[in-house]
Amino acid sequence: MKLLVLGGTHHVGRAVVETALERGDEVTTLNRGLSRDPAPGVRALIADRTDSESVRQALGDAEWDAVIDTWAWAPREVREAARLLAHRTGHYGYVSSRGVHRWPWPSGADESAPLVDGDPGSTDDADYAAAKRGGELAVLESFAGRALLARAGMILGPYEDVGRVPWWLRRLEKGGRVLAPSPADAPLQYLDARDLATWMLSCAERGLSGAFTVTGPPGATTLGELLTTALEVTGFDTELVWAEPDLLRRYGLPLGMEFGLRLPDGGVPSGMHDADVSAALTEGLTTRPLRATLADTWAWLQAEGDPTPRTDAPSPDTWLDAAAEQRLLDQLSH
Template sequence: MRILILGGAGLTGPHQIRYALARGHSVTLFNRGRTLLPADLAGVEVLHGDRAAGELRALQGRRWDVCIDNPTTLPAWARDAAQQLAGSVDRFIFISTISVYADMRLPVTEDAPLLPYLGLDRYAETIDSVRASGFRLYGPLKACSEHEILRQFPGRAAIVRPGLIVGPGDASDRFTSWLLRVRRGGEVLAPGTGRDPVQVIDARDLAEWTIRLAEQGTTGVFNAAGPAQPLAFAALLETIRGALDAAATFTWIPASFLAAQQVAPWSDLPAWMPGDGDAAGMMRADIGRALAAGLGFRPLVQTVRDTLAWFDALPAPRRAAVRAGLAPEREQAVLAAWRAARQGVA
C-alpha cells in the first residue's frame, strides 16, 4: 500500500513506519519538519507543511491508499486535511482519544455519548487555547475532529480511541516514572486499594494494529487500551517490580487520604485513577470491538524492560529531568503523614 501519515515523528509514528516498511508498504510523512526522525528512518519521504497555517499544498497532486492522522486535536486541522485528501485517499484512519466520552463514571463502549463542544467557534481554537483551558477542551475538540473526518469519509474511516499510550519513545514519562520509582526501591507510595483498574497500551501495539487496520480496510470506531484482560494497579506495580527484580515495597494509601494531602490522581500519580468517582470508567474502556478486529498485546514485562532501556539511553540531562510523578521529598512527606495518621488511629 501507499500510506500517508500526518505527523509521524511523535510517539506512535516511528513504530508505524517501521512496521509498515517491514511489511512492504511505502510511507510518506506530512509534517512541519521540526522533530527529527530516528536515524534508521532518515530515508522516508517527508512532505512539509503547517496545518496550523492551512499550508497543505505539498499534498496536492498525489494519491495514497490510506491516510493515518496521528496528531490532530483541532477540528480545523481535521477539516482541512479531510477536504484536501477526500479525492486522493481511499480510506482515513484517525487517532482520537478515550477522553472524548461524556460520562466516564462507568465503563465506556464506542457507542456512548461524546463530550459536546461548548465554546464559541471550534474552528478558531488553537493549541494555546487548549493548554489555557487546562486541557478541558481536549476531549470535546477531539470529538469534533472525529466528526469532521466521518463527514468527509463516510463509510471509509476508522476512528481509534486509545487510552494511555506507553512504551519506548514516550516523552511524557507518565508510565516511565513508575518504572523509575520502583527500580529505585525502598518504600513506594502506592495509590488507592490496589484493586483500582488500570489500562495502558504499548505504542508499538497500537502502531502495528493501526497498520493492520489499513491493510484490512477496516472501518468503524474502536477503543484501544490494554491489556486484553482486566489489570489492577497492584498487579501493575508487582509486574514492574518483578520485571526489574527491584527491592521495593508498596504502601497502599486510600484515595481519600491522598486527596486530603492534595495529591491528585493522574497528574501527581500518573496512570492511576480511583476505581470510583467521576472518572472511574477511564480505566475500564470496553475493548471487545478492537480485540475482534485484531488488536493484540505484547507482554507487559516486555513493555517495562524496553521502556527503561529506551529511557536509560537518553542524554543525562533529559534523564535527570523526569517529567511526571511525585518528587521524592513530596512522596516521603505523604508517607510520613500516612504513618502518623495510622499511629493516631492505633
C-alpha cells in the same frame, strides 16, 4: 501499502512509522521536521499543520493508499488535511480518544456511549474532548464510509511522552521506599502504542471503517501488577509503600491521577478501566504482555533518555512532591 503518516515522530506516530516499515509499507511522513530525523527509508515532507498552504505544497499531487493522522489539537487542521486528501487517498485512520464520550463514562461503555459536541471547523484546542470529537467529524466530512476512528484509551509503551510509565520508572530507579496509591488491585486498561499501530495498519489495509473503542481487554492487569512487574524487569531495589487515597489527598499527593484512578477531588471515576472493547477484538486487535511493554519502555529510556514532555500533558512534577512524600512515609513507618 503506500502510507502517509501525519506526524510520525512522537509516541503513537513513531510507533506507526516503525511498524509500517517493518511490514514493508512505503512510508511518507508530514510534520515540521523539528523533533527527530526521519527513519531510514521514510520520505519526509516538511510542513506546519497550522499553515494549510504549507501542507498543500508539501503534499503536491502525490497519492496514497491510506493516511494515519495523530493530530491532537484544533479540529480545523484535521479538516484541511482530510479535504486535501479526499480524492487521492483511499482510507483515513484518525487516532481519536475515549475522551470523545460524554462524562461521566458509563461502566462497561462501548462505542454507543453518548458523545460530546464537536465543531470540525474549530480553531480551539483548549477542550481536549471537544477537539477530538471535532477532529472525528472533520474526517467524516471528507471520508464518510472510508474512515477509521480509533478511540484509544490509555496508551503506554516506548516513546510515551505523556508522563505515566516513564515517570514511574525514573521514580523507581531512585530506590528506597516509594509511595504507591492503593488499592494495588485497582484494574488498569491500557494499550501498547505498537499494538495500536499494528491494528490501525491492518484496518487500513482491509479498508475497515467506523468508530472503535481501542484499548486492552478489561481485567487484564492491575496497578500492583504494573508496578511490581516494572521492578522485576528493571531489577531496581525499591520498596513499594501503599497508601490509601484519602491519606494521599490529605498530604497533597495526587498519585493515581496519572493512571486515571483518581479525580482531582479524590473521587474514583467510573468507566475508566472497564471499557467494552469486544468490537476491536473481533476485528483483530491483539495485545502484547505487560512485561514486554515495560521492558521495552525501560530499554528505550536507557537508550534515548527522557522524552520532551508534551505541552498538553501535566508536568512530571505534578504527581509527587518529594517533601510531602517523605512526611507521609515517615508517618507510615511508625
